[in-house]
Amino acid sequence: MICIPFAGGREKFCIAFVSMADSPPWAEWGEEEESLLRIFSEMLGGVFERVGTARELQKERALFTTLMDNIPDHIYFKDSQSRFIRVNRAMYRDHGFERQEDVIGKTDFDLFTEEHARQAYADEQEIVRGGEPMVGKEEKETLPDGSVTWVSSTKLPLYDQDGRIVGTFGVSRDVTERKCAEEERRKLELQMQHAQRLESLGVLSGGIAHDFNNLLMGILGNLSLALGHVTQESPGWSNIKQAETAALRAAELTNQMLAYSGRSKPDFKPLNLTKLVREMSHLLEVSISKKIELRREFQDPIPLVDGDAAQIRQVIMNLITNASDAIGDRKGTITIKTALTDCSKSYLAGCYINDNLPAGPYVFLEVSDTGCGMDAKTMERMFDPFFTTKVRGRGLGLAAVLGIVRAHKGTLKVYSELGRGTTFRVLFPCSASGFESEESGREEEKPWRGEGLVLVVDDDEIIRGVSEQLLRKAGFDTICAPDGKSALETIRQKAGSLAAMLVDVTLPEMSGQELIERIRAIDCKTPVVLMSGYNEQTATENMKPGLYQAFVQKPFNMQALATAMKDAMKPAGS
Template structure:
């Protein structure tokens, strides 16, 4: 019997009528921390130090407290046991009297069970239940338990989706049909009937319900059968997919619209990944040079002609930096040369480079039109040159004829003067004046051609204009006001002061002549300054002799005259072109030649 007591998992302690310990098994030794030899003969209260776990009060007589006396029935109590090392354990304990038929009670046996493992398991269970409750209560998905047609439980997300409170939904009189239209009711009734008859039903389905405010809500539901029978119990997880379905609808509509746009485009589109492989193409109008099976999924430099692949390779350096690059190329197709324009644009996903798009446009017809236009423009330029040469030759012939007629006439008169030296000197003076006018005319023609022999030196345009202010004033009509707006600190220019003064004088005289030909009163403003001229600006200038971009000094002459029409403005630099009765029409032509000679 003692061997059976030794192997018991419960701590067993026996004591006599005086409450002195007579036996203690191994489990009791481990629980109390006291060996059996140390415990036998000692009062049971010294071996079993028990306390009320609520009040902390010690248990004075464990045998009496646990109902082991004749006056009370044995009962199990939850207590706290203090071990010999001072540590505590939660235990459940009971006591029973040991009797014989002759003398009655001979002692008592106290059984003590260590509840540490059970309490830990209970705590773990409570924590697990709390964890799952927390997850369920805070889930974005609606979770419910349905018994037949009655909701036993719904979480807050279910209430948020449907708009009904927990109390409303779990009320026995609540009718789930308020969520559904006729089609939805028929669907759910079929599921209820199948479950009550133990027929299989799909565990997942989609449905459109209406919440309490009447707004339609698209949901997806997953169900798990918890209990079969006439009123089956089901666990359901319900997800609001209205936003997702709306996005999917918009995506389908966007894809449909994009397909319509692509099908109506005349350009060809290619989509490449980050490695340069063909991912997509759309070519409704342009015939491809090879079938799609020959290039889809392959790199561009594996299938395209090397010159075109090289252009793409060079452009990708800029495309990968977020820029759009355009270039033109030609292909021999259908026995002829076709021209195409390519526009490469980057594609980024989440801010990272993921490839590029190539937009290809057939520009063969445009190229042909450009060639035709260039030929026509060349013909026009040649015609204009011939016209200018004719005008120049006619003007020179007219002016030199006048001068030569004067020289010849004066020469004849001088010959007829005989011994009259005074009269002969007068005629020779007029011959010399005509020759000087002819030389001046030649000098101006040389200036127009840009071949005048200039003596260059560093100049400040503002100082140059300021030094000739009085000369300018006497060369404009009376009543015309001349104003100066001269900048300081201009960059110096290398030029011939005489030629540059001639250019300024010609500009101001021309402006004064325009005002004099009009109202007779007005103003002229001579303005100097500086500006940075880039290649694009220089390309649009009247004189573009491959000028270098940089800072240029500027001189501007503006007037309040009537202006000129487009036809006149296109010919203002033609030599001997004149719109006024006075003048030879060579002033602005000389300005152009001087500016060209100074690389302006």
């Protein structure tokens, strides 16, 4: 018997015992037999080694397949022509295939849009040519059905056993959630920056409102005084009247700045929409091209609406300007119309602002043009902030219109056709005040006159001077104080002899509110009229009730001041 080891590589892993049959125990093996047996053992060892290697390879392949098919990322192997030769389960299932074999031989052109497939093919051919990997490239994958995902892709060259590049190997990880989060964060940052800009604008606007309105007060007050020295038949009367109107519109611009910055709140009052548009007629005429005809179709009488006059004027101006731009340099027509209409629930549901508005009567303002019209895509975005089709547009006009109409609990209906023109219909709910009374519409009433001594408190010399003249023209005597300290001293000296006080809300060293509180400790009966560059709701937001009797916003004319003084001095309960 002979013992022979079976060699497998560098290690001997088996021993065979071989004996000669029918031979005596003392028989010996010759060198030739031993040599043959050694060759045989090496052959058997090679067979055993290959069997073991095949089993190991099978185990490794099963492990590799298990690993690939349990990774949620898309893993793929491609040949040199970017054809898939192997993909993992996540990839073929995400693309709607049941088996891996359904994807083999296909390209990105079969799975994605042409644009994405062309870019992927270019990237992979560059890797095949140069051998440089592409690491962490974020790209948008668009499927044929239009769905979009964002992936971070890493692609490497695929080598054969001789070291030649024969294709590419890639891993694509879905980062859509992260990209969406980044986009939301970017939007939030933009909103914060916008809020900061508005806050800065609010601080700036506060100073502008005060200083600019003081300047306008000097202009408007003197124009009002000048009107008192001429008759309507005078050649200069219409010029002064137009200048007065322009000064009032300039004051509204300041209020609009404050509204944009959040420093001014809407001042809702019953308004006659037809009357409001009529008052703007001259301004509308000069705001459009001379080639455009402006037509007016007004319903009169018409129910009142509750609104902020300055903001509704802004809506009208924005719609008229848009209509003019749509017509351009060509001849055309803009029609502005006011009327009362009855709106059903279904009609309101089809409007741009569907805030579950109640069915019923609505007063509408309609601006139509014979301009270029809008296509469906433009109409979808026309109210988006900063969206514009104009070369020098800012894209804020219609966005502001939408915000103002929503604040007035109204809605909009838009009709447009390319080449035919556009119609904007703005609907406002009717006011509980009903119709404008005949008395309120009369402008030729006898001017109200008062009497007595009025204390005027303002730190601006122009304001004090104009206010004094306006009050004297209304029948009052006046005395002035430039600040709170001087005002208190005057009140102590004139105790019991003052008929009323006209006090600015913004004063140096001592605010108007603080001054009035200290005045009331001395004199609790004399009527107080407040004046401010802000509207009443904003200027008196933190003021205790009962401290003042009337309010007038700067800049004001003779009629506005006389109305405020009359309201403040009327007997209680009248």
